[in-house]
Amino acid sequence: MDQEAVHTAMEESLVLRQGTDTKHGGEACHKFSMDFLGELGFPKDVFPLKDLEECGRIHETGFVWMKRKTSSEHYFKGTGTRVSYAPEVTAYVEKNKMKRIVGIKCRQMMLWLPITEMSIEDSDAKRIYVKTSLGIGRSFPFSAFQNDDEF
16 A cells, blocks of 8 residues: 555544544443433433443434443333343434434334334423334333333
């Protein structure tokens, strides 16, 4: 590779990193996640925020990620749903919406269905619409995700 190509690759790498906000460690990731969920309008308990090792956001594209060592499950009493979180959860986010979600599944009947999208239908009514990969969705009040046991 010639000198000019190396320099161009280094510049592109720097540009990519400049728009990226990455955090490491439990406390930094917890604060970062709480802030970005609040900025999007979602309740803080919609994602497990314990034991995060790395998280980040590319502001230009809206891409976010959260990494932990192991997968986890949580039962939301308010929705009556068991949810599984992979060691890495990713999504593209914008105000009141998370789309192209990867790494979250919900148990419906006897099946684990990937959750692909979450959106806030009516910010006044405080309801979250959750959509699976099959196109099936349900609407839940914010309260279904708030004040649940800490996870």
